[in-house]
Amino acid sequence: xxxxxxxxxxxxxxxxxxxxxxxxxxxxxxxxxxxxxxxxxxxxxxxxxxxxxxxxxxxxxxxxxxxxxxxxxxxxxxxxxxxxxxxxxxxxxxxxxxxxxxxxxxxxxxxxxxxxxxxxxxxxxxxxxxxxxxxxxxxxxxxxxxxxxxxxxxxxxxxxxxxxxxxxxxxxxxxxxxxxxxxxxxxxxxxxxxxxxxxxxxxxxxxxxxxxxxxxxxxxxxxxxxxxxxxxxxxxxxxxxxxxxxxxxxxxxxxxxxxxxxxxxxxxxxxxxxxxxxxxxxxxxxxxxxxxxxxxxxxxxxxxxxxxxxxxxxxxxxxxxxxxxxxxxxxxxxxxxxxxxxxxxxxxxxxxxxxxxxxxxxxxxxxxxxxxxxx
Amino acid sequence: xxxxxxxxxxxxxxxxxxxxxxxxxxxxxxxxxxxxxxxxxxxxxxxxxxxxxxxxxxxxxxxxxxxxxxxxxxxxxxxxxxxxxxxxxxxxxxxxxxxxxxxxxxxxxxxxxxxxxxxxxxxxxxxxxxxxxxxxxxxxxxxxxxxxxxxxxxxxxxxxxxxxxxxxxxxxxxxxxxxxxxxxxxxxxxxxxxxxxxxxxxxxxxxxxxxxxxxxxxxxxxxxxxxxxxxxxxxxxxxxxxxxxxxxxxxxxxxxxxxxxxxxxxxxxxxxxxxxxxxxxxxxxxxxxxxxxxxxxxxxxxxxxxxxxxxxxxxxxxxxxxxxxxxxxxxxxxxxxxxxxxxxxxxxxxxxxxxxxxxxxxxxxxxxxxxxxxxxxxxxxxxxxxxxxxxxxxxxxxxxxxxxxxxxxxxxxxxxxxxxxxxxxxxxxxxxxxxxxxxxxxxxx
Numbered sequence: 001x002x003x004x005x006x007x008x009x010x011x012x013x014x015x016x017x018x019x020x021x022x023x024x025x026x027x028x029x030x031x032x033x034x035x036x037x038x039x040x041x042x043x044x045x046x047x048x049x050x051x052x053x054x055x056x057x058x059x060x061x062x063x064x065x066x067x068x069x070x071x072x073x074x075x076x077x078x079x080x081x082x083x084x085x086x087x088x089x090x091x092x093x094x095x096x097x098x099x100x101x102x103x104x105x106x107x108x109x110x111x112x113x114x115x116x117x118x119x120x121x122x123x124x125x126x127x128x129x130x131x132x133x134x135x136x137x138x139x140x141x142x143x144x145x146x147x148x149x150x151x152x153x154x155x156x157x158x159x160x161x162x163x164x165x166x167x168x169x170x171x172x173x174x175x176x177x178x179x180x181x182x183x184x185x186x187x188x189x190x191x192x193x194x195x196x197x198x199x200x201x202x203x204x205x206x207x208x209x210x211x212x213x214x215x216x217x218x219x220x221x222x223x224x225x226x227x228x229x230x231x232x233x234x235x236x237x238x239x240x241x242x243x244x245x246x247x248x249x250x251x252x253x254x255x256x257x258x259x260x261x262x263x264x265x266x267x268x269x270x271x272x273x274x275x276x277x278x279x280x281x282x283x284x285x286x287x288x289x290x291x292x293x294x295x296x297x298x299x300x301x302x303x304x305x306x307x308x309x310x311x312x313x314x315x316x317x318x319x320x321x322x323x324x325x326x327x328x329x330x331x332x333x334x335x336x337x338x339x340x341x342x343x344x345x346x347x348x349x350x351x352x353x354x355x356x357x358x359x360x361x362x363x364x365x366x367x368x369x370x371x372x373x374x375x
Numbered sequence: 376x377x378x379x380x381x382x383x384x385x386x387x388x389x390x391x392x393x394x395x396x397x398x399x400x401x402x403x404x405x406x407x408x409x410x411x412x413x414x415x416x417x418x419x420x421x422x423x424x425x426x427x428x429x430x431x432x433x434x435x436x437x438x439x440x441x442x443x444x445x446x447x448x449x450x451x452x453x454x455x456x457x458x459x460x461x462x463x464x465x466x467x468x469x470x471x472x473x474x475x476x477x478x479x480x481x482x483x484x485x486x487x488x489x490x491x492x493x494x495x496x497x498x499x500x501x502x503x504x505x506x507x508x509x510x511x512x513x514x515x516x517x518x519x520x521x522x523x524x525x526x527x528x529x530x531x532x533x534x535x536x537x538x539x540x541x542x543x544x545x546x547x548x549x550x551x552x553x554x555x556x557x558x559x560x561x562x563x564x565x566x567x568x569x570x571x572x573x574x575x576x577x578x579x580x581x582x583x584x585x586x587x588x589x590x591x592x593x594x595x596x597x598x599x600x601x602x603x604x605x606x607x608x609x610x611x612x613x614x615x616x617x618x619x620x621x622x623x624x625x626x627x628x629x630x631x632x633x634x635x636x637x638x639x640x641x642x643x644x645x646x647x648x649x650x651x652x653x654x655x656x657x658x659x660x661x662x663x664x665x666x667x668x669x670x671x672x673x674x675x676x677x678x679x680x681x682x683x684x685x686x687x688x689x690x691x692x693x694x695x696x697x698x699x700x701x702x703x704x705x706x707x708x709x710x711x712x713x714x715x716x717x718x719x720x721x722x723x724x725x726x727x728x729x730x731x732x733x734x735x736x737x738x739x740x741x742x743x744x745x746x747x748x749x750x751x752x753x754x755x756x757x758x759x760x761x762x763x764x765x766x767x768x769x770x771x772x773x774x775x776x777x778x779x780x781x782x783x784x785x786x787x788x789x790x791x792x793x794x795x796x797x798x799x800x801x802x803x804x805x806x807x808x809x810x811x812x813x814x815x816x817x818x819x820x
Contacts, residue, residue, distance in 0.1 A: 047495035156578040157509055246487035248513035253484040306439040306478045
């Protein structure tokens with residue numbers, strides 16, 4: 001992940017102005033990005049700022065997912081449900097209590113983290129497709145809780161979320177964009193620090209080889225639960241901010257499609273990479289809109305045009321995956337000539353990739369794998 | 376060998392990325408405003424966002440794909456056909472109407488995004504006939520805070536008339552509570568002593584309908600209340616129909632969307648259960664439901680299951696080709712909308728567009744958003760149209776039609792008969808005895 005010592009040593013060597021200390025380096029990058037983004041939001045119109053806020057929200061959710069899946073090797077198909085938990089917590093607190101807004105946002109993240117702890121405890125025993133199945137069940141079942149207990153959760157209509165009050169004469173959309181961007185940059189700094197710390201190393205060790213990690217003294221279940229909790233907190237925070245963007249929180253927004261979109265965004269952006277989370281968020285927000293504009297500009301009958309937009313969206317996703325299997329960030333790294341991140345791959349795919357290269361090597365008649373050379 | 380392969384990849388990758396980004400840039404969203412034309416001899420000005428000397432831009436979010444699309448995707452093309460007809464006959468004081476329809480797939484979060492796109496980027500003058508209860512509820516606060524008219528919302532929710540809280544939102548069709556009352560009164564009068572069961576969608580649509588039914592149907596007669604959710608509709612309604620049969624319901628009042636009507640009737644037929652159906656107009660359109668009946672049953676069942684069902688309408692029946700409004704609308708349909716079927720959805724889309732045209736004409740040359748809303752409140756009650764009852768628009772009432780006539784499904788169509796009822800959410804049911812308006816001479820040609 002971003003914490004690979006060789007890579008960061010190379011980066012520090014190339015840009016001597018970046019501080020060597022990880023925290024200082026990450027904060028500097030975040031502040032610099034924040035300044036650039038401030039000027040961008042100042043130049044965009046209301047709708048553009050609204051899109052920026054949506055991109056920031058998806059970046060938070062996908063960053064959490066990429067830590068869990070790309071960084072720790074646990075597949076989750078239920079992050080849409082975790083976003084729902086954050087969104088509903090925030091919406092309920094705002095509607096029913098007089099809690100200050102920023103507290104409700106943090107509470108959304110905390111509530112999702114608690115659910116993540118519970119799932120993590122259950123999921124610590126599960127691997128691969130079984131874990132995916134449990135999270136899939138969560139994604140399908142959790143929105144139905146809101147429908148079943150409609151007295152509390154507002155049923156299918158959901159709960160309205162009043163927009164954030166912007167200070168002074170600032171437009172509501174720009175204020176929302178700033179709030180979401182600040183939250184996203186803070187999350188990126190925290191996750192980048194986490195990856196550089198011993199926790200990050202433990203995540204990657206467990207991802208790459210559980211048995212070796214536990215032999216080396218890493219507490220595997222605790223590591224996996226921690227990854228789940230952190231990832232869920234990110235999803236909950238994203239969900240809380242998502243509610244302010246759409247103005248309403250209801251089960252129809254948190255379908256299994258959302259969970260799959262987050263996973264797709266992660267893979268397309270580049271699994272295991274925080275920059276990849278931003279690429280994924282950009283794709284999730286902008287490509288559907290571009291494909292709709294393109295289809296509409298062709299002046300086809302409306303039924304054809306709307307379905308064409310979805311087809312184009314799918315085609316763009318497939319094309320990106322063919323051209324850049326390590327995601328957009330992997331492609332960018334290749335273009336820049338940077339070394340490929342050693343294990344930036346989705347675990348299930350990784351095993352398939354390893355099996356393929358093994359088969360190819362066997363077909364070529366050479367032997368692969370040190371296991372074969374143990375005397 | 377391997378190094379040269381690696382070296383080749385970046386070029387292929389760069390070329391691919393360049394191609395994708397060029398394609399993306401070329402597809403950049405078009406929301407620009409149309410420029411004013413050179414010679415302005417009409418005296419019109421660009422008096423409001425979405426209004427220029429020559430155009431008026433309206434916008435809406437509709438489900439063009441997804442589970443809510445069957446039937447509802449026909450409404451926007453029908454409205455567009457009426458606008459094309461009007462544009463071809465001089466427009467509104469020399470301005471042509473442009474109608475931008477965005478697909479929200481009946482997902483409120485997509486509605487939120489698309490509505491912001493329409494208002495903030497495309498700068499529409501007003502939202503016209505956006506569809507759906509949860510979808511429009513989601514954006515109602517935002518649209519009102521932006522002071523954009525949210526006109527003639529395609530939903531019978533009783534929530535569109537809140538002039539104090541949401542002064543920019545207006546309904547059009549008869550709301551579900553009023554319809555429930557009128558259907559309930561029919562049940563009470565014609566099926567006295569029989570056991571009644573309810574099947575309804577578990578949201579504002581179904582709950583409002585049941586509220587109305589309960590105001591009329593004696594509580595002791597209701598032996599079973601079954602609900603369903605749109606998210607789990609694909610699993611069928613077998614359980615609900617079995618429960619209604621077990622409770623002995625001889626009359627089943629349904630607040631269902633067309634897909635659910637079809638599934639319910641098929642499930643009942645499978646268990647040999649044939650109650651008297653009383654269906655909300657939302658789920659009773661014969662062509663739509665017949666198509667769904669035969670596609671769900673793979674051709675084994677068809678419109679015969681609908682025969683004899685009771686429903687209600689606030690427009691003349693779309694199968695009544697002799698009615699002057701229906702025949703004029705069909706002329707417009709044949710010329711501008713022939714790619715879509717002629718059914719209740721198409722008739723609805725045209726009727727609501729006709730009201731929009733009335734409103735734009737009445738609002739005068741100097742179009743403003745505030746002026747549009749004030750005109751509707753002041754003059755809306757005098758607008759004529761195909762409706763069986765007059766509009767009830769006023770400063771304190773944003774509802775629209777508040778009455779219906781009972782109809783029976785016969786021979787693939789609906790035959791309306793009996794008195795025309797008007798009422799309010801909480802008031803008594805009265806009979807409306809006014810005569811229906813005729814379309815203007817030469818309309819549709």
